[in-house]
Amino acid sequence: MERSGSSKAKCVTGNNGEAELKLCNAESRRPGWITFPFIIGSAALWSMGGTGWMTNFIVYLIKEFNVNQIDAAQIYNVINGCVSLLPILGAVIADSVLGCFLVASISSFVASMGIVLLSLTATLNSLRPEPCGNKSSSCKAPSFLQFFVLYTGVVLATLGASGVRFTTATFGANQFESHKDQSTFFNWFFFAAYATYALSSTLIVYMEDNVSWALGFWLSVAANLIGLAVFVAGNRYYCHETPQGSxxxxxxxxxxxxxxxxxxxxxxxxxxxxxxxxxxxxxxxxxxxxxxxxxxxxxxxxxxxxxxxxxxxxxxxxxxxxxxxxLKCVIKMLPLWSSAIFLSTPIAVQTSMIVLQALTMDRHLGPHFMIPASSFLVMIMISASVSLALIDRFRSTFPLWKKITGLPPTVFLRIGVGHLLSVLSLIVAALIESFRLRTAHLHNVDTPTVPMSALWLSPQLILVGIGEAFHFPGQVSLYFREFPVNLSNSATAMVSAIIGISFYLSTVLVDLVRRSTGWLPENLNNGRLDRMYWLLAGAGMVNFGYYLVCATLYKGKDESSSSSLPMTDDAGEK
Structure with missing residues (x-):
């Protein structure tokens, strides 16, 4: 990877099982694709382990810990915010002291211990409150010990997940020399994360809802530990960056x-x-x-x-x-970065509210199978995974695109398409929620299940997934390319920070709307969630205009305009 000013790195190789250290500087060849199965394999398993407990956590809090629905959604948003924001701390530790490999390895172990505690709450009846059946007034709140074990597990699992999330992405990209290979790696990194998220959101979540919460959580523990074993197994091939200070x-x-x-x-x-x-x-x-x-x-x-x-x-x-x-380079990126925060905030609101919507709708597929409410989010990951694969193949048509339009497809175009698809998903969400509310009011709004298939939620989720396939990898590639060399870890963590801040903002926004309007009551059938979606769609269009201004005015670190930053670097290396 030809990056001027790169620090020296240690490449760990081995012959006949004996580790042999050698210096690997900027001019040396990086190990490249030989590391790919280890890094992608471990990232996929860690994604499965993390999402296996987190995706269905709203339902777990409601059904097993007797938590109010909106409160459970807020707790879920806070957890997601921490998982996404804390990678900055992991990047600082990796840059300053331990390096990416140790941070990812230690974090994976910590996450495993946290999920073990959550598994114990699902396994031992003494660590859960008594079930309250049909939400009668006799519902018993969890004891101090039950809450302590639950939230200790959540804190450890969250800290661990945040330590591996984007540190692994940076570590993997640093194994490649060319920007083209790095761009391909980022695409497949996100593809693996989305695909395994889809698997855990269906298989593990179904087991939690229909077989046993304990079994689903213990499967998450197993996935995390196997991922750690795979990651460590590839150590002999990795190129390790030497920590140079934060x-x-x-x-x-x-x-x-x-x-x-x-x-x-x-x-x-x-x-x-x-x-x-x-x-x-x-x-x-x-x-x-x-x-x-x-x-x-x-x-x-x-x-x-x-x-x-x-x-x-x-x-x-x-x-x-x-x-x-x-520092000037970072400051120049801040306006673009801030536009991504307001892009991700509506997505955070959608992903938590959709679970609550699904709980009120008919989730049956046939007479005997019912889709878990949290599993509907898998549609985001499936559509994102398919879109990422198609975008990766789209490279072969770049010359044709340039011939037709006269311009190369830029990374800013990719992110902008993501903005528009996000707004479109909110418009569709508002229309579908309006239809759901009319259906509920035609019947008894207090009926637990509205006679409307939850599959109506699919279009908005598919649009969210396609949008994420455009803007998330585009942002990672942009920050990794435009940030200074010694900020590569922080560059990839910037996207994670966007997601984290967005989940916190979504929590504040939902609380503000709940306090100042009647749109979000405990029973969504008595509310107006559609109005909130319309509000977010309008804010999204304003933010898209702000993004266009920022992208137009942006000058790259080599003083190039935004229109000259290609979607990938196939045309040549910097």
């Missing part, structure tokens, strides 16, 4: 140093800037750019900033020009 702290130092020197006049002589301990190499280093000029003060050398060997005397007062430029 780049996020480096960015923080630039902010503090520029603030401390805010009254300093910027010099006209570029030699007064600090380029590193070994002085400026005019063939490589360039003066700080003029954008965000106030940050350039962090790289200005004054008396006492450096030691006799030209190293930095106080890191929070002086930074290198490269550190300053790295």
């Amino acid at each position: 780049p996020l702290l480096s960015l923080a130092r630039v902010v503090i140093a520029s603030f401390r020197k805010r009254k300093l006049q910027l010099p006209l002589n570029t030699d007064e800037f600090y380029y590193g301990q070994h002085e400026r190499n005019k063939e490589v280093d360039i003066p700080p750019k003029k954008n965000f000029r106030f940050l350039n003060r962090a790289a200005v050398k004054i008396d006492g900033d450096t030691k006799s060997d030209n190293s930095i005397a106080e890191p929070w007062r002086l930074c290198s020009v490269q550190q300053v430029e790295d």
Whole structure:
């Protein structure tokens, strides 16, 4: 992988079972596709283990812990937010101390221990409250011990899942040299995650609903532990990045140093800037750019900033020009990043509310089989998986696309299509919910099941999945490509942070709507969830306009326009 400025890495190989270490720098060949089955296999199993308990957790809280429906959806959103936001912490630890391999391995073990505790709550009657049947007034709340074991398991499982989620993606991409191979890896990484999510959301969730919650949770434990074994088994082939210290702290130092020197006049002589301990190499280093000029003060050398060997005397007062430029690169990405937050928030609301909608609808397929409410979310993963495979094959038609349109398909076009499909899914969701409410009011709204097939929820879910196949891998590829080299872990975690913040915002939004309107009562048949979907669709269109402005104005780290960033790098390497 030709990336200038890349740190050295240790490649672990072996002959006759004996491990042999050698240095693998930016010019050396990376192991490549030999690592693919180990990394994708472990990622798939970890996805199965994580989603096996998480996907159906709303129903578990409602049926086994007597939790209010909307409250259960809110708890689910908080858990998803943590799973998606905490990978930033995992990226910092990987960059600073342990590296991706150890962070992923340790996190997988922690997740397994958390799911073991959840499995115990499903296995031992003493760790669950007594069932309350038809939600009568005699429902007994869980005891302190029952809640303690449940939420301790949730915390451990969540921490573990967050540690493997995007750290594994970065680790896998770093095994390849070319951007084309990295792009292909990201597509198949998401495909494997979605496909196994689909499997666990059907097979494991069905077992939880119809056979035994304990069996479903213990299967999740097994998947997690087998995934760890597969990941460790490939260690002899991996290229391990050597931790170089957290780049996020480096960015923080630039902010503090520029603030401390805010009254300093910027010099006209570029030699007064600090380029590193070994002085400026005019063939490589360039003066700080003029954008965000106030940050350039962090790289200005004054008396006492450096030691006799030209190293930095106080890191929070002086930074290198490269550190300053790295922060500028991140700042330029923030508007695009923020547009993705408001793209994902409606999706977070949909995925939790759809489970509650499905619980009120007819979920039978034939006279003897009933689809678990949580399993409807599998349609997102199936449509996303199929779409990812088709998008990957779409590469062969790139020359034809360019010939017809005169423009190459860019990563910004891919993300923009995802925005529009998300809005379309909300419009369809609002129309279907309006139809469901009319059907409910034609009958008794207090009837547990509305005489309407839950398969009506499929169109909106399919649109969400197709949209995710466009915008999620597109964002990962964009951030990985545009972020500085030493921020590669943080770059992939940025997408995870988007999802996490979106789930938190969805929790706040649902709570705000529930408090200020009558749209979300305990019985959805008495509410107006369709109005909330219309509200989100309108906000989505406004956000799409904001995204178009951000994408149009964006200049890449090499000052290229957004229209010159291809969807993949088939045309050549950077």
